[in-house]
Amino acid sequence: MQDRVASSTPPEPHDSQGVTLGSKVPLFSPLYQQIKSLLLTGLEKGDWRPGEMIPSEMELAQRFQVSQGTVRKAIDELSQENLLVRKQGKGTFVATHSEQGVQYRFLKLVANPEKPQYIGPAKRDILWCKLSVPSTQESSALQLKPDAKVWHIRRILSFASLPTILEDLCLPAAAFEGLSAQELQYHQGPTYALFETKYGVRMVRAQEQIRATLPSPEVCQLLSIESNVPLLSVERTSFTYQDVPMEIRRALYRTDHHHYKNELN
Amino acid sequence: MQDRVASSTPPEPHDSQGVTLGSKVPLFSPLYQQIKSLLLTGLEKGDWRPGEMIPSEMELAQRFQVSQGTVRKAIDELSQENLLVRKQGKGTFVATHSEQGVQYRFLKLVANPEKPQYIGPAKRDILWCKLSVPSTQESSALQLKPDAKVWHIRRILSFASLPTILEDLCLPAAAFEGLSAQELQYHQGPTYALFETKYGVRMVRAQEQIRATLPSPEVCQLLSIESNVPLLSVERTSFTYQDVPMEIRRALYRTDHHHYKNELN
DNA sequence: CAGTGGTCTAGACCACTGG
DNA sequence: CAGTGGTCTAGACCACTGC
Numbered sequence: 001m002q003d004r005v006a007s008s009t010p011p012e013p014h015d016s017q018g019v020t021l022g023s024k025v026p027l028f029s030p031l032y033q034q035i036k037s038l039l040l041t042g043l044e045k046g047d048w049r050p051g052e053m054i055p056s057e058m059e060l061a062q063r064f065q066v067s068q069g070t071v072r073k074a075i076d077e078l079s080q081e082n083l084l085v086r087k088q089g090k091g092t093f094v095a096t097h098s099e100q101g102v103q104y105r106f107l108k109l110v111a112n113p114e115k116p117q118y119i120g121p122a123k124r125d126i127l128w129c130k131l132s133v134p135s136t137q138e139s140s141a142l143q144l145k146p147d148a149k150v151w152h153i154r155r156i157l158s159f160a161s162l163p164t165i166l167e168d169l170c171l172p173a174a175a176f177e178g179l180s181a182q183e184l185q186y187h188q189g190p191t192y193a194l195f196e197t198k199y200g201v202r203m204v205r206a207q208e209q210i211r212a213t214l215p216s217p218e219v220c221q222l223l224s225i226e227s228n229v230p231l232l233s234v235e236r237t238s239f240t241y242q243d244v245p246m247e248i249r250r251a252l253y254r255t256d257h258h259h260y261k262n263e264l265n
Numbered sequence: 266m267q268d269r270v271a272s273s274t275p276p277e278p279h280d281s282q283g284v285t286l287g288s289k290v291p292l293f294s295p296l297y298q299q300i301k302s303l304l305l306t307g308l309e310k311g312d313w314r315p316g317e318m319i320p321s322e323m324e325l326a327q328r329f330q331v332s333q334g335t336v337r338k339a340i341d342e343l344s345q346e347n348l349l350v351r352k353q354g355k356g357t358f359v360a361t362h363s364e365q366g367v368q369y370r371f372l373k374l375v376a377n378p379e380k381p382q383y384i385g386p387a388k389r390d391i392l393w394c395k396l397s398v399p400s401t402q403e404s405s406a407l408q409l410k411p412d413a414k415v416w417h418i419r420r421i422l423s424f425a426s427l428p429t430i431l432e433d434l435c436l437p438a439a440a441f442e443g444l445s446a447q448e449l450q451y452h453q454g455p456t457y458a459l460f461e462t463k464y465g466v467r468m469v470r471a472q473e474q475i476r477a478t479l480p481s482p483e484v485c486q487l488l489s490i491e492s493n494v495p496l497l498s499v500e501r502t503s504f505t506y507q508d509v510p511m512e513i514r515r516a517l518y519r520t521d522h523h524h525y526k527n528e529l530n
Numbered sequence: 531c532a533g534t535g536g537t538c539t540a541g542a543c544c545a546c547t548g549g
Numbered sequence: 550c551a552g553t554g555g556t557c558t559a560g561a562c563c564a565c566t567g568c
Contacts, residue, residue, distance in 0.1 A: 028545095030555080030556060031556075031557070032556075032557085056533075056534060056535080057534080057535070058533090058534085066557080066558090067558045067559065068559090068560095069556090069557065069558070069559090070556080070557060070558080072535090072536090073556085075535095081530060082530055086534095086535065086536090087534085087565090087566085088534075088535045088536065088564070088565050088566080089534055089535065089564070089565030089566035089567080090534065090565080090566060090567085091533090091534060091535075091566095092534090092535075105529075108527075108529075205528070205529060206528075206529040207526065207527065207529065208526070208527045208528075208529065209524040209525070209526055210475065210525035210526075210527065211497065211520035211521075211524050211525070212477040212478070212495035212497045212518075212520050213477070213495055214493065214495050228493075230477035230478055230479050230495035230496075231477050231495075232475065232476070232477045232497075236529075253477075255476035259474040259475060260474070260475035260476070261473070261474055261475075262373075262472065262473045262474075262475065262527060263470070263471075263473075264370075264371050264373075264470060264471040264472065264473065264501075265347050265470050293563095293564095295537060295538090296538070297537075297538085321553060322553080322554070323553085331538080331539090332538060332539045332540065333539090333540090333541095334537090334538065334539070334540090335537080335538060335539080337554085337555090338537085338538090340554095351553095351554065351555090352546090353545070353546050353547080353553075353554045353555065354545070354546030354547035354548080354552080354553055354554065354555095355546080355553065355554080356547095356552090356553060356554075357553090
């Protein structure tokens with residue numbers, strides 16, 4: 001079998017006879033990986049929008065001239081990475097931050113079992129939303145060009161009318177042209193869903209660094225807490241396709257009525 | 266195809282003609298799921314010990330009278346759940362907490378980037394290790410019989426000679442007969458590896474609840490910190506096979522030189 | 531009913547490991 | 550070299566969805 005796939009960044013075809021002389025990097029990639037990156041490219045280009053159905057396995061198999069099983073394996077991996085969602089009998093759909101089973105996919109804060117106050121209907125309060133010059137740390141974390149600007153957004157999330165999260169977002173201005181406090185305040189659903197629909201930015205994965213801190217006087221006032229209430233500091237970097245960082249989010253969580261829940265495997 | 270698998274808890278065979286009258290529970294399970302639970306049973310019974318190689322896919326296929334692909338899919342899931350580890354050209358092995366790529370599979374605390382002090386060689390100090398009566402909370406979390414006892418263990422972990430973690434373990438005494446502070450102090454490798462080799466208890470997954478707290482006077486002394494140093498409170502429940510809880514671990518982490526690192530997908 | 535994803539098979543060949 | 554897991558195929562049939 002040849003390289004049946006007209007890949008834009010063509011990996012070595014399946015039947016590579018690449019010399020194996022101490023080269024550590026594999027000179028070939030399996031067919032299903034090639035299919036996977038074609039699908040990824042399509043997702044990135046927006047061939048199929050979040051929530052839409054992608055072509056059936058059979059059709060993709062014909063289009064790429066491979067067997068259904070090979071397409072299947074590619075889709076398997078993509079759906080395991082939460083980029084696609086399979087629905088038996090219906091089709092395979094582009095994952096989205098809206099209308100997804102969990103309301104907030106990246107928010108691991110849940111109410112303590114004692115008081116089962118549902119975390120769902122969070123109240124948002126946008127404190128500011130302004131264009132500014134990134135700090136050097138922000139600039140490097142977001143891999144910005146020297147003169148690029150960023151949005152700085154501060155907001156408070158309240159659960160059961162209790163101010164619980166103070167969040168500072170930092171977004172590359174180039175990708176979020178025309179953002180406003182209005183929009184951030186009044187849009188429906190998760191903020192990541194707004195990013196998808198309005199700005200075409202889909203956050204695919206994220207990583208968080210968690211520490212314990214005490215609030216500054218300013219934070220005390222904003223969250224209506226005493227200065228001796230310890231808070232969870234959660235610094236998140238979110239990534240789009242190709243592992244491009246597109247958001248920094250520094251948050252402080254109250255953990256007297258909630259906790260950060262994590263599953264380990 | 267019939268139920269080819271002499272399953273101990275036999276699910277409906279593949280070609281179930283079960284009436285589909287509003288029953289929500291699926292009356293059949295795929296063949297590969299049956300294979301998977303057979304393998305799980307074998308792992309639980311100790312047919313293959315941690316680190317050992319299980320039979321090859323071909324042999325299992327013959328043994329269970331299914332195709333290699335079906336065995337493969339079962340093994341795929343088990344290795345994705347970190348119960349098995351595939352090694353191309355060598356075989357498939359029972360996962361273990363020793364000699365696994367990561368030294369501490371469940372410990373998400375890593376050194377801050379500023380000071381790249383490697384977290385590897387942790388010093389352990391066992392403060393106590395005693396048999397006692399569980400609290401009602403512990404008893405219910407570990408699903409203990411009314412009169413069952415537990416081990417209570419307290420220890421301090423130091424990284425780069427800095428006391429960083431104060432940990433209280435709670436283990437069901439029945440499963441860890443003959444445990445001692447000596448053993449906990451002087452064994453090689455992760456404590457979870459000791460549990461595997463000496464007591465045949467393999468922790469398969471865990472969940473953690475994380476909060477921010479301030480140290481009690483006692484904790485201040487134990488960790489040599491001031492009372493205004495906020496700590497991460499990490500409450501972990503670890504599970505063996507069949508989702509049986511086998512450990513409660515309440516820990517306090519210093520987060521001035523380290524942080525809890527989490528990946529979100 | 532047609533169309534989708536989900537399971538299963540049998541067989542071929544490839545890549546990696548170790549003796 | 551033989552033995553292992555990894556990839557790929559072509560075809561069959563099943564289960565679920567919605568018209």
